[in-house]
Amino acid sequence: MNARLNAHADAPASLDGLLRPRAIALVGATERSRWSNGAFANLGELGYAGQVHVVNPRxxxxxxxxxxxxxxxxxxxxxxxxxxxxAHAIEDAFGxxxxxxxxxxxxLTSGFAETGEDGARRQAALAGLARQHQVNLLGPNCLGLINxxxxxxxxxxxxxxxLTGNVALISQSGATASYxxxxxxxxxxxxxxxxxxGNEADLSVARLVDYMVDDEATRVICLFLETTRDTATLAAAARRALAAGKPVVALKIGTSPVTAKAAQAHTGSLVGDDRVFDAACRQLGIIRVHSIDDLVATAALLSRLRPRGGANVAAIAISGGICEIAADRAEASGLALPELSVRSRDALDEVxxxxxxxxxxxxxxxxxxLxxxxxxxxxxxLDQDPDIGLIACLYDLPTEPRHGYSQQVIQQVGQAFSAASTPGVLLSIAPRPVPDFSRMLAEHHGLVYLGVGLDRGVAAIAQAQWWARQHPLSPQPSRTALPAGEDVQRPRxxxxxxxxxVTQGVPVVPARMATDPVQAxxxxxxxxxxxxxxIASPDIAHKSDVGGVCLDVAVEEAADAYQQVRHAVxxxxxxxxxxxxxVSPMRRHGIELLVGVVRDPQWGPTLAVGLGGVWVELFKDSSLRLLPVGAEDVLAMLGELRCSALLDGYRGGPVVDRRWLAExxxxxxxxxxxxxxxxxxxxVNPLLASGGRIEALDGLVVWNTPVEPAQ
Amino acid sequence: MNARLNAHADAPASLDGLLRPRAIALVGATERSRWSNGAFANLGELGYAGQVHVVNPRxxxxxxxxxxxxxxxxxxxxxxxxxxxxAHAIEDAFGxxxxxxxxxxxxLTSGFAETGEDGARRQAALAGLARQHQVNLLGPNCLGLINxxxxxxxxxxxxxxxLTGNVALISQSGATASYxxxxxxxxxxxxxxxxxxGNEADLSVARLVDYMVDDEATRVICLFLETTRDTATLAAAARRALAAGKPVVALKIGTSPVTAKAAQAHTGSLVGDDRVFDAACRQLGIIRVHSIDDLVATAALLSRLRPRGGANVAAIAISGGICEIAADRAEASGLALPELSVRSRDALDEVxxxxxxxxxxxxxxxxxxLxxxxxxxxxxxLDQDPDIGLIACLYDLPTEPRHGYSQQVIQQVGQAFSAASTPGVLLSIAPRPVPDFSRMLAEHHGLVYLGVGLDRGVAAIAQAQWWARQHPLSPQPSRTALPAGEDVQRPRxxxxxxxxxVTQGVPVVPARMATDPVQAxxxxxxxxxxxxxxIASPDIAHKSDVGGVCLDVAVEEAADAYQQVRHAVxxxxxxxxxxxxxVSPMRRHGIELLVGVVRDPQWGPTLAVGLGGVWVELFKDSSLRLLPVGAEDVLAMLGELRCSALLDGYRGGPVVDRRWLAExxxxxxxxxxxxxxxxxxxxVNPLLASGGRIEALDGLVVWNTPVEPAQ
Structure with a gap:
C-alpha cells in the first residue's frame, strides 16, 4: 500500500475508492469460475499492493x-x-x-437494459439500490477496470x-476496449x-472523463462510445480537459434517428444524432475519430508530443514517391503542408x-x-524556420537489432530533434508494430515514434494540429444561456x-391583419x-396546402385575393x-436561409443553419452547433456551408451582410x-437575406406537449 | 536452368528475356561498389539457377x-x-x-529526365540508343527487378x-516499391x-502490366504510379486483365494542371489530371487506392479470394462494439451490409x-x-443464404503459438469456411503483422486471413466487390471511336x-442570320x-463582354435591338x-447543362458533364469519362451528379427525358x-433540357494549332 493509495482517505464521495482502492473484495469468488480465477490472476500479474479479500457464503x-x-x-x-x-443475488449483495x-x-453481470424492457426495469432497480446504499456502481454488463x-x-x-503509460481508455464496450x-x-x-x-446504470463515461482530467498520470483520454449519456457532465469535463491541455479522443459508432417530435419540423431531417455529436465534439474540442486505427494513432501522438497551434507542419523523407503520398494524404486529411520560406529553401540548398x-x-x-x-x-x-511548428520525418524504426544504416539515421534524427526547439515526430511508412526493442530505441534517442504508417500518422497530426488550435480558445461557451422564461407566452x-x-430582436417582415377585403x-x-x-389561424400549420396563401398580389387585386383565400380555406x-x-410586402430578391433549432435527446437545443430550397433539400448542406452560440460562432457556421460563396454575390445575386446575418x-x-x-x-423558413436586410418571413414552433390540437 | 526459363527461346521480342533471363551479365561489376556487391548477393540469396557473368574492362x-x-x-x-x-560510359555499353x-x-543510373531539360535530352538519346540496338530498356533511374x-x-x-506469392508489383518509384x-x-x-x-525511357508500367496479364504465376497486379505514360497500352492491358479476371490495383499520387490550351475552355477547370485518371480507372476496371495500407490490403484479399459480383456481404464478430464499427466503416466505404433474410434470421435464432x-x-x-x-x-x-456472396469474420489470428481459445475458434471457422460454398475471409480487428506462424496457421485451416485491421479490410472488401461487378462487363469500350474525319471543315x-x-445529330436551337434591322x-x-x-463574328469568342448579346427581345423591339448590338460591337x-x-427564340424554361470535351495530355479526349451555373462553378459537380462513350455510359454519368435529382423535376422545374439527354x-x-x-x-454551354426538348444554345471549339487569330 503506497502513499498515493492513501491520499483520498478523506474524500470518500469521489471515485478514488473505485479507481485506486486500498483494499478490494472479490464477492462470489470460487475456483470453479473462470471469471473469479481470471480476476485473481490479474491482481497477481499486476502485483497489486493492496489487500485482497475473497467472499463466499460457504x-x-x-x-x-x-x-x-x-x-x-x-x-x-x-x-x-x-x-x-x-442477478438474483445482487440485491442481498448490496445490503x-x-x-x-x-x-x-x-x-459484470449481463442481462439488464441491453436485453430489452424487462432488463431495463431490472437495471433501474439496480441503480436505485446503488443510490439507496450510496454505492458508486460500475456496470452492469461491463468488464471492470484496470489501473x-x-x-x-x-x-x-x-x-x-x-504496457503502462499515460493514456486512459474509457469504453462502453469491454470487448472493444480490450481490442x-x-x-x-x-x-x-x-x-x-x-x-x-457497460450499461452505465450509475457511472457514465462522462463521470470517468471528469475524473481523468484531474488524474496526474493521464495525459490523453480515449473514449469508445456507443451512445452519449449525461452530456452536461461530459461537456463540462471536456471543457476542463481542454483548459488543462489534456486531449480527449473519441471513437463513437452508430447513429440513431431523431425523435419523431423533432422530425415534424423540416429541420429534423438535417439533425441526425451523429451530426449533433460531431458538432458537440467541434465545440468542446473533442477529437473525433472513426476507427480503432485512428484512435490509437492519435492517442500515440498526443501522449508523447504537444503540438503548437497555428504553426505549419514540414515533412521529410528519402523517397520522392513517399513524399508525394504524404502530400496527398495531408491534403485528404485537411492538413496544410505549405511551401517553405525562401530563407529555408536557400538554407536547404546549401545543405x-x-x-x-x-x-x-x-x-x-x-x-x-550515402x-x-x-x-x-x-x-x-527547418527548426530555424519560425513558421514551422512540427517536423515529421518519415522513416521506419527497426523492430530488431540488425540495421546498420537505420542506426545511423536514428542517431542523426534523434540528435537533431533533441537539439531542436520545434517538436518532431518520426512516422513509419506503412503500419508496423512497435515492439519493446523499437520503443526503447526511440526512447533512448529521445524520439517520438509512431508505427501506424504515414496514412494514419498524417491523419493523427492533422487531428493534433486541430486540437492545438482549439486549446488556447476560451474553454467556456461563448455566450451563456439566457434564463428560459417560464413567463413566456407560448407562440401557437x-x-x-x-x-x-420580434420581442427577441429578430427582424421580421411587416405584416398587418385584415379581417375584410377593404382592410386588405x-x-x-x-x-x-x-x-x-x-391565412392566419392557430389550427393551420401548412397554409399553402389549403389554398391559404396568395403571392405577388398587386394593390388593386388585394381585395379579390382576400376573398379567394377566405373561400379556399x-x-x-x-x-x-x-x-x-x-398582408405583407412581397419580397422578391434575396437569399433564402433555413434556421432551425431542434432539441436533441442527448445534447439539448441544437441550431441548424442552411440555405433554403435545393441546398438543404437535395444537398443537406447545413451547419450545426449546440446552443447557446454567439454571432462569431454563427459566422463560422456560415463559412462551413458548401454554398457559402452564394452569400457574397453570385451571378448578380445579392451580397449579404454576414455579420448582421450571424447576429x-x-x-x-x-x-x-x-x-x-x-x-x-x-x-424560421425562410430567413430572407439581401444586403443588410435580413428578415424572417415565416416561423413555426413545435412543442413537446402540445396544449391544443394542431393540423 | 529450368524448363520455364527455356519456354521463350523462340520469342525474343517479348519481355521474357528481361523478366526471366537464363543468363545475365553484371556490367561494371566491382567489389568496391555497394551496388555491385548488392546485386551479386541478391542473386545468391534467391538461389538464381541461371548463368551469372561479371563484366569489367580490367x-x-x-x-x-x-x-x-x-x-x-x-x-x-x-x-x-x-x-x-x-552515365558517360552508357553509349559504349549499348554498342x-x-x-x-x-x-x-x-x-539504374540517375541524372536523366528527373533533373531537368538537359537530363531529358540525355534520356531521349538513351531511348534512341535502345531503339537503335533493339534493346528492351528498364530505367534509367530505377532499382531494377526481382522475379x-x-x-x-x-x-x-x-x-x-x-515471401514468394502471386502479386506482381510494378512501380515508377523503386524506393516506394521497396516500402x-x-x-x-x-x-x-x-x-x-x-x-x-524509373524514368521509363523505354519500358513503361503499361508494358509490364501487359506482360503480367499473361504471366501464370501472377494473380493480382499492383501499381505505384507518379504519372501515366502510354495510356493506350495501359488501357488495352487493363481490359485484357479484366477479361482474364486478374485485378489491377493502382496507387497513383500527384496531380498536374491541365494544359493551358484546354484550360481556355470553361471545362478545363473541371478536368484535373487526377479526376481523369479516376474516370479511366472506373472505365477500365482498375481498382484505385490512395495509400500503401490500402494497396496491400486490397492485394492481400484479391490474391487469395475471388469475390462474386452482385452478391451481398455478411459479417460476424463476437463484440457488439466491433460489429458497429464494422457497420460504420462499411457505410463509409460504400459497402452494403444488408439485413439478413427472414429465413436466415430464423435459422440463426435456432443457433x-x-x-x-x-x-x-x-x-x-x-x-x-463459452x-x-x-x-x-x-x-x-449464412452459407445457405443465396443472397450472400462473401462472409467476413472479424477475429485476430494469434502471431505465436499460445492461444488456447483462439485455436478453437480458428478450427471452427476454418472447418465452416472449408465446407461452405460461399467465399469467406477472416479479418483482424486492428492492424497486426502476419508472421510465418499466423500465415501457416491460416493456410493449415484453409483460411483467407488479412491482418490489416477491419478498417482497411472492410475497404478492401468494398473494392473487391466493386471489381467483381466490373468483371463480367464487356471488356471492350461500349462504342468504338468514329473515324476522325480529316475532311471535316474546322468550325471557327x-x-x-x-x-x-447539327450535322452530327445534335439538336441545336434555331437561329437565323440577319444583316439588317428589318430582317432581324x-x-x-x-x-x-x-x-x-x-453578334456573329469569327473573331469574337466572348460576345457578352462586348455588348454582342441582347436577351428577351419582343418582336417589335427586334429592329432596335439589332442596331444596339451592331453599334456596341x-x-x-x-x-x-x-x-x-x-436571331434565335428566347428559351426560358429548362435546366442548363454544360457538356465539354477536353483533350487530356495522357488519356486523350475526355467528356465532362455537369449542370450549368452554380453547380459546376461553385460545386465542381461534374462527371467524367474517357471517350468514346455510349448513351448508357452517359446515363450513368448523369446518375453520378450530386444534383442529379434536379433532372427529375424539382419545385415545379422540368422533368428531363434522361434517355434522350444521354443520347x-x-x-x-x-x-x-x-x-x-x-x-x-x-x-456546349448551355445544353438546355426541358422534357424531351434538348437543345445546344451555344458552342465553342478550341484548336491546338489555331489557323487564325481569335479573341
Missing part, C-alpha cells in the same frame, strides 16, 4: 485465501467490491456492501496489454487506465546543393542513403411566432407595392378558427432557449 | 567469378544485362550489348521481402515480381436462441467465448460550331415570340469581321472525336 479457502462469508464479515475497511454473483461500508462496486499506474485490476479476462488496448500495446502505447462502463528547389515534403533523395547526416542538417534548417401560430421573434386593400396600399396574403378546413388574413441567427438561437425546455423545435 | 576476378572484359567477350548467350556504369546480342538492359517465381534479381539494394513490398511481406502477402520502371433478432453484422456475443462452435454454426446458416465561330453539331424583325416574327440576338471591336446578327450528350462526344486529334476542346 467460506473455506479460495485462491489460497481464507474466504469471508460476507463483506461485513471481513472486519476491515474495503474500498471496492467486484460482484461476481448471479451486505452497505453494512460493510463498501462504497464502490463493479458488476496500470497503481497496479490494480478488477478485470476478469486476460489483460489486453501490460483497442491490445492494438495500443502493439504500437508501444502504454495505458494509465482501462475502464469499461543539399544539387537537388533543385526544396519543397515540403522535403525529398532528401538517395543522397541521404550521407545520413543530411537528415540532421535539414532538420536543423405563425403570427405569434413571428411576434415573439388598405394594407396593400400602405406597403406601396405587390403583397402576399396568408373555408372550403378546405371549415372547422378551423380564423383570425383573419395577414440575427444567434438571436433566433437565444429566442429558442428563451422558450424553455418544452420546446421541441423552432424553425 | 578483367580479373570479381565476386569470385572470372570477369569478362566486355559483354561480347563472354562468348555465351546472355538474356539481360544490369548496367552499373557511369557492346548489341554486338553481344543482349536484348535486355536494366539501367520471385524464378528466383532472379537484377536488384542492388536489400531484398524488401523474401510496399516490405509491408506486404509483414502482412504475409507474397510477390511474384517487383519491377521498378443462438436467446439473443434477440440477428442482424448484419452478426454479433455472436460473449456466448461464443461455445466457439457458434462461429461454425452461424457460418453454416459559334455558328459554325452549332452547324457542325422578320426572323423574330417568324419565331412567334421573344427572341435572343447575338462596332464600338468595342472595330477590327472584328462581322457576319451579321443571329444527345453521347453524340456531342462523337462529334468531338470526329473533329480529329487537333481538337483541344469542344464545349
Amino acid at each position: 467460506g473455506g479457502h479460495i485462491h489460497g485465501l481464507r474466504a469471508a462469508a460476507s463483506c461485513r464479515a471481513i472486519g476491515e475497511p474495503v474500498d471496492a467490491a467486484l460482484l461476481m454473483v448471479p 451486505d456492501l452497505h453494512e460493510a461500508g463498501i462504497a464502490n462496486a463493479v458488476i 496500470y499506474i497503481d497496479r490494480i485490476a478488477l478485470w476478469t479476462i486476460g489483460l489486453p496489454t501490460r 483497442i488496448a491490445d492494438h495500443a500495446g502493439r504500437q508501444g502505447v502504454g495505458l494509465s487506465y482501462i475502464v469499461s462502463t 543539399m546543393p544539387s537537388f533543385g528547389t526544396p519543397h515540403n515534403p522535403l525529398d532528401l533523395t538517395g543522397a541521404a542513403i 550521407d545520413p547526416a543530411l537528415f540532421a542538417r535539414s532538420i536543423k534548417v 401560430s405563425e403570427r405569434e411566432t413571428l411576434d415573439f421573434l 386593400q388598405g394594407h396593400a396600399a400602405s406597403f406601396n407595392g405587390p403583397v402576399v396574403l396568408k 373555408a372550403s378546405a378546413r371549415p372547422d378551423a378558427r380564423i383570425d383573419g388574413v395577414l 440575427v441567427i444567434a438571436r433566433i438561437g437565444d429566442a429558442a432557449l428563451a422558450l424553455g425546455p418544452d420546446l421541441a423545435s423552432l424553425e | 578483367g580479373g576476378h570479381i565476386h569470385g567469378l572470372r570477369a569478362a572484359a566486355s559483354c561480347r567477350a563472354i562468348g555465351e548467350p546472355v538474356d539481360a544485362a544490369l548496367l552499373m556504369v557511369p 557492346d550489348l548489341h554486338e553481344a546480342g543482349i536484348a535486355n538492359a536494366v539501367i 520471385y517465381i524464378d528466383r532472379i534479381a537484377l536488384w542492388t539494394i536489400g531484398l524488401p521481402t523474401r 510496399i513490398a516490405d509491408h506486404a511481406g509483414r502482412q504475409g502477402v507474397g510477390l511474384s515480381y517487383i519491377v521498378s520502371t 443462438m436462441p436467446s439473443f434477440g433478432t440477428p442482424h448484419n453484422p452478426l454479433d455472436l456475443t460473449g456466448a461464443a467465448i 461455445d466457439p462452435a457458434l462461429f461454425a454454426r452461424s457460418i453454416k446458416v 465561330s459559334e455558328r459554325e460550331t452549332l452547324d457542325f453539331l 424583325q422578320g426572323h423574330a416574327a417568324s419565331f412567334n415570340g421573344p427572341v435572343v440576338l447575338k 462596332a464600338s468595342a471591336r472595330p477590327d472584328a469581321r462581322i457576319d451579321g446578327v443571329l 444527345v450528350i453521347a453524340r456531342i462526344g462523337d462529334a468531338a472525336l470526329a473533329l480529329g486529334p487537333d481538337l483541344a476542346s469542344l464545349e
Whole structure:
C-alpha cells in the first residue's frame, strides 16, 4: 500500500475508492469460475499492493485465501467490491456492501437494459439500490477496470496489454476496449487506465472523463462510445480537459434517428444524432475519430508530443514517391503542408546543393542513403524556420537489432530533434508494430515514434494540429444561456411566432391583419407595392396546402385575393378558427436561409443553419452547433456551408451582410432557449437575406406537449 | 536452368528475356561498389539457377567469378544485362550489348529526365540508343527487378521481402516499391515480381502490366504510379486483365494542371489530371487506392479470394462494439451490409436462441467465448443464404503459438469456411503483422486471413466487390471511336460550331442570320415570340463582354435591338469581321447543362458533364469519362451528379427525358472525336433540357494549332 493509495482517505464521495482502492473484495469468488480465477490472476500479474479479500457464503479457502462469508464479515475497511454473483443475488449483495461500508462496486453481470424492457426495469432497480446504499456502481454488463499506474485490476479476462503509460481508455464496450488496448500495446502505447462502463446504470463515461482530467498520470483520454449519456457532465469535463491541455479522443459508432417530435419540423431531417455529436465534439474540442486505427494513432501522438497551434507542419523523407503520398494524404486529411520560406529553401540548398528547389515534403533523395547526416542538417534548417511548428520525418524504426544504416539515421534524427526547439515526430511508412526493442530505441534517442504508417500518422497530426488550435480558445461557451422564461407566452401560430421573434430582436417582415377585403386593400396600399396574403389561424400549420396563401398580389387585386383565400380555406378546413388574413410586402430578391433549432435527446437545443430550397433539400448542406452560440460562432457556421460563396454575390445575386446575418441567427438561437425546455423545435423558413436586410418571413414552433390540437 | 526459363527461346521480342533471363551479365561489376556487391548477393540469396557473368574492362576476378572484359567477350548467350556504369560510359555499353546480342538492359543510373531539360535530352538519346540496338530498356533511374517465381534479381539494394506469392508489383518509384513490398511481406502477402520502371525511357508500367496479364504465376497486379505514360497500352492491358479476371490495383499520387490550351475552355477547370485518371480507372476496371495500407490490403484479399459480383456481404464478430464499427466503416466505404433474410434470421435464432433478432453484422456475443462452435454454426446458416456472396469474420489470428481459445475458434471457422460454398475471409480487428506462424496457421485451416485491421479490410472488401461487378462487363469500350474525319471543315465561330453539331445529330436551337434591322424583325416574327440576338463574328469568342448579346427581345423591339448590338460591337471591336446578327427564340424554361470535351495530355479526349451555373462553378459537380462513350455510359454519368435529382423535376422545374439527354450528350462526344486529334476542346454551354426538348444554345471549339487569330 503506497502513499498515493492513501491520499483520498478523506474524500470518500469521489471515485478514488473505485479507481485506486486500498483494499478490494472479490464477492462470489470460487475456483470453479473462470471469471473469479481470471480476476485473481490479474491482481497477481499486476502485483497489486493492496489487500485482497475473497467472499463466499460457504467460506473455506479460495485462491489460497481464507474466504469471508460476507463483506461485513471481513472486519476491515474495503474500498471496492467486484460482484461476481448471479442477478438474483445482487440485491442481498448490496445490503451486505452497505453494512460493510463498501462504497464502490463493479458488476459484470449481463442481462439488464441491453436485453430489452424487462432488463431495463431490472437495471433501474439496480441503480436505485446503488443510490439507496450510496454505492458508486460500475456496470452492469461491463468488464471492470484496470489501473496500470497503481497496479490494480478488477478485470476478469486476460489483460489486453501490460504496457503502462499515460493514456486512459474509457469504453462502453469491454470487448472493444480490450481490442483497442491490445492494438495500443502493439504500437508501444502504454495505458494509465482501462475502464469499461457497460450499461452505465450509475457511472457514465462522462463521470470517468471528469475524473481523468484531474488524474496526474493521464495525459490523453480515449473514449469508445456507443451512445452519449449525461452530456452536461461530459461537456463540462471536456471543457476542463481542454483548459488543462489534456486531449480527449473519441471513437463513437452508430447513429440513431431523431425523435419523431423533432422530425415534424423540416429541420429534423438535417439533425441526425451523429451530426449533433460531431458538432458537440467541434465545440468542446473533442477529437473525433472513426476507427480503432485512428484512435490509437492519435492517442500515440498526443501522449508523447504537444503540438503548437497555428504553426505549419514540414515533412521529410528519402523517397520522392513517399513524399508525394504524404502530400496527398495531408491534403485528404485537411492538413496544410505549405511551401517553405525562401530563407529555408536557400538554407536547404546549401545543405543539399544539387537537388533543385526544396519543397515540403522535403525529398532528401538517395543522397541521404550515402550521407545520413543530411537528415540532421535539414532538420536543423527547418527548426530555424519560425513558421514551422512540427517536423515529421518519415522513416521506419527497426523492430530488431540488425540495421546498420537505420542506426545511423536514428542517431542523426534523434540528435537533431533533441537539439531542436520545434517538436518532431518520426512516422513509419506503412503500419508496423512497435515492439519493446523499437520503443526503447526511440526512447533512448529521445524520439517520438509512431508505427501506424504515414496514412494514419498524417491523419493523427492533422487531428493534433486541430486540437492545438482549439486549446488556447476560451474553454467556456461563448455566450451563456439566457434564463428560459417560464413567463413566456407560448407562440401557437405563425403570427405569434413571428411576434415573439420580434420581442427577441429578430427582424421580421411587416405584416398587418385584415379581417375584410377593404382592410386588405388598405394594407396593400400602405406597403406601396405587390403583397402576399396568408391565412392566419392557430389550427393551420401548412397554409399553402389549403389554398391559404396568395403571392405577388398587386394593390388593386388585394381585395379579390382576400376573398379567394377566405373561400379556399373555408372550403378546405371549415372547422378551423380564423383570425383573419395577414398582408405583407412581397419580397422578391434575396437569399433564402433555413434556421432551425431542434432539441436533441442527448445534447439539448441544437441550431441548424442552411440555405433554403435545393441546398438543404437535395444537398443537406447545413451547419450545426449546440446552443447557446454567439454571432462569431454563427459566422463560422456560415463559412462551413458548401454554398457559402452564394452569400457574397453570385451571378448578380445579392451580397449579404454576414455579420448582421450571424447576429440575427444567434438571436433566433437565444429566442429558442428563451422558450424553455418544452420546446421541441423552432424553425424560421425562410430567413430572407439581401444586403443588410435580413428578415424572417415565416416561423413555426413545435412543442413537446402540445396544449391544443394542431393540423 | 529450368524448363520455364527455356519456354521463350523462340520469342525474343517479348519481355521474357528481361523478366526471366537464363543468363545475365553484371556490367561494371566491382567489389568496391555497394551496388555491385548488392546485386551479386541478391542473386545468391534467391538461389538464381541461371548463368551469372561479371563484366569489367580490367578483367580479373570479381565476386569470385572470372570477369569478362566486355559483354561480347563472354562468348555465351546472355538474356539481360544490369548496367552499373557511369552515365558517360552508357553509349559504349549499348554498342557492346548489341554486338553481344543482349536484348535486355536494366539501367539504374540517375541524372536523366528527373533533373531537368538537359537530363531529358540525355534520356531521349538513351531511348534512341535502345531503339537503335533493339534493346528492351528498364530505367534509367530505377532499382531494377526481382522475379520471385524464378528466383532472379537484377536488384542492388536489400531484398524488401523474401515471401514468394502471386502479386506482381510494378512501380515508377523503386524506393516506394521497396516500402510496399516490405509491408506486404509483414502482412504475409507474397510477390511474384517487383519491377521498378524509373524514368521509363523505354519500358513503361503499361508494358509490364501487359506482360503480367499473361504471366501464370501472377494473380493480382499492383501499381505505384507518379504519372501515366502510354495510356493506350495501359488501357488495352487493363481490359485484357479484366477479361482474364486478374485485378489491377493502382496507387497513383500527384496531380498536374491541365494544359493551358484546354484550360481556355470553361471545362478545363473541371478536368484535373487526377479526376481523369479516376474516370479511366472506373472505365477500365482498375481498382484505385490512395495509400500503401490500402494497396496491400486490397492485394492481400484479391490474391487469395475471388469475390462474386452482385452478391451481398455478411459479417460476424463476437463484440457488439466491433460489429458497429464494422457497420460504420462499411457505410463509409460504400459497402452494403444488408439485413439478413427472414429465413436466415430464423435459422440463426435456432443457433443462438436467446439473443434477440440477428442482424448484419452478426454479433455472436460473449456466448461464443463459452461455445466457439457458434462461429461454425452461424457460418453454416449464412452459407445457405443465396443472397450472400462473401462472409467476413472479424477475429485476430494469434502471431505465436499460445492461444488456447483462439485455436478453437480458428478450427471452427476454418472447418465452416472449408465446407461452405460461399467465399469467406477472416479479418483482424486492428492492424497486426502476419508472421510465418499466423500465415501457416491460416493456410493449415484453409483460411483467407488479412491482418490489416477491419478498417482497411472492410475497404478492401468494398473494392473487391466493386471489381467483381466490373468483371463480367464487356471488356471492350461500349462504342468504338468514329473515324476522325480529316475532311471535316474546322468550325471557327459559334455558328459554325452549332452547324457542325447539327450535322452530327445534335439538336441545336434555331437561329437565323440577319444583316439588317428589318430582317432581324422578320426572323423574330417568324419565331412567334421573344427572341435572343447575338453578334456573329469569327473573331469574337466572348460576345457578352462586348455588348454582342441582347436577351428577351419582343418582336417589335427586334429592329432596335439589332442596331444596339451592331453599334456596341462596332464600338468595342472595330477590327472584328462581322457576319451579321443571329436571331434565335428566347428559351426560358429548362435546366442548363454544360457538356465539354477536353483533350487530356495522357488519356486523350475526355467528356465532362455537369449542370450549368452554380453547380459546376461553385460545386465542381461534374462527371467524367474517357471517350468514346455510349448513351448508357452517359446515363450513368448523369446518375453520378450530386444534383442529379434536379433532372427529375424539382419545385415545379422540368422533368428531363434522361434517355434522350444521354443520347444527345453521347453524340456531342462523337462529334468531338470526329473533329480529329487537333481538337483541344469542344464545349456546349448551355445544353438546355426541358422534357424531351434538348437543345445546344451555344458552342465553342478550341484548336491546338489555331489557323487564325481569335479573341
